[in-house]
Amino acid sequence: MPAAVTAQQRADRTARALAAATAAGRDLGLDVGAATVLHDAFSVVVHLSPSPVVVRVPTVLPGGTDVETQAARQRSELDVVAWLAEQGVPVVAPSPLVPREPVRRDGFSMTCWQLVEHDTTAEPDYLDRCRLVADLHLALRSYPGALPFLDAVDLGMITRGLADLAELPELLAPADLERARREWDVLAPLVRSRQEFEAAFPGVGIQPIHGDAPAVNILTTPGGDLFADFELATSGPVEWDLAFLGADAATTYDAAARALGLRTLDDRVLRLVDAIGVLRSVACLALAPQLPMLAEAVAPVLDRWRDGPFAGGFER
Template sequence: MSGAGRDDTAGRRARAVAAATAVAAAHGLQAAGARVLHDGVNVVVHLAPAPVVARVATLTPLLRPDPARPFGREVALAAALAAAGAAVVPPSDLLPPGPHEHDGLVLAFWQHVEVRPQAPAPGDVAAALTALHDVLAGLPATGPPLDTPLDDLAVFAERAGDWGVSPAVRARIAERAERLRPRLGGPARALHGDAHPGNLLATPDGWRWTDLEDTCAGPVEWDLACLRSTSRLDGRAALDALGGPSDAALAPWLELRRLHAAAWWTVVAAGHPERRERAAAVLAETLGHTSGSAGSR
């Protein structure tokens, strides 16, 4: 990474920490030991010594011009799921969870949980997703079906030239997304929206889902495609454990997942120069992929 890249990364993190600590302080919570836990499309800050985590939208606005909308959806859904007894990381109860805005950044506050260094097996994810879907089935769905991935791809087609994506590539992404729309029907329900094993945390109280920012209404196949597409474990084994559909039946949702993941890889690379080569490879692989076989992430 170049010196400028390191400076940009450090500046993004420092700005996120400053926003999180300022909003927390305005609500009477001091965070002298605040530290960054993760820097991806959002910067995640533990407001130590308080058991509060802030998720700050830093790169997210590149693809989501109004990040308060998905952050608000996430907070509302996580609160409803926690109230219904679902195994999720709940919003903070020590200060208003938000979303808040400070210095042009949108952020929300969450309860800090101890995360153990344990990866789930396919059966663990299958059981956890089945339990989550059982609770989600009783909650209202929000927004048009699959608006999260489809809106993201529309913005990508419009804006990705700013990140070096050619007009031809953007046109192909838009055309493939539009071609998929008629094949994505089915009963709409509330979904996690990004149900892969990286969003399932091992805690002292068992497995807990986190990162509901991509939640949307839609057929359950979208969550299943997110799980099937993971490279963190055998996604096919996980789907088999929950009695999921075949890859052929999931084909349109797997294609949508590939397109959506490629768009977000490009956004990540816009703020993490060391990931640009990988993002370009993912985008090229996605465009060269034949619809109908399983995806990867």
């Protein structure tokens, strides 16, 4: 495993991403005078000022991620979001000023989006946003493109992350790692394929989903809330999009779903996706050498996991 990045190395990584986004923007014919970094975590998000274009440059990636796989997922995201925008769904849309394709530059693969004015100080009401997730699911049911079952959510990241954590005992104790592996042995067979999932959960429908907590990935703008960050768009049970949000969120979603004629959430599937969500957080620790803030961010999840039942209490 690589050594943890230093503050200087992270600053250099951000500077390289900023330079790549700036150069790519100019190559695409955009007016780029004073590009600025808006956000820097798993991706460096760059505003190509004065052009109304924002570039997302992924910089912290799971081991084994190749450029072709990354570009394919970015292309899928752009297609899904462009289609949603055409249907009038409130989303942060791809930029119309450049081709709707991932852009490669200096070792990065990046995507271009419309600049939207949003309030970064607004206190999000995640519970109320779950009502909006039902609206999103209704729209996504009609998406005509092909999205493999839970493909883009990268469940392989759990397997790779747990393997990498064997070399990082300072991040995850051996006893914790052993428990995580045993839980994954129980849960993984249920989501390895659509056929296996449907055999375990007959009657639970599969459809296109956001894939990454859509209630969290919403921007508050003067014109209303906009869904964002469809990097993990895939097909799967709608419960996946409600993982980790709790019983009140499920109740809010169910009320909105009933009003729209959609099915309500399945309790067993919710327990499954909650348990997998915890393991994804555990496995995410393997990325802490690239993004040191992760260790602190994941710590509360680990504490709850250690005190909780095996595999979140999920039973086959």
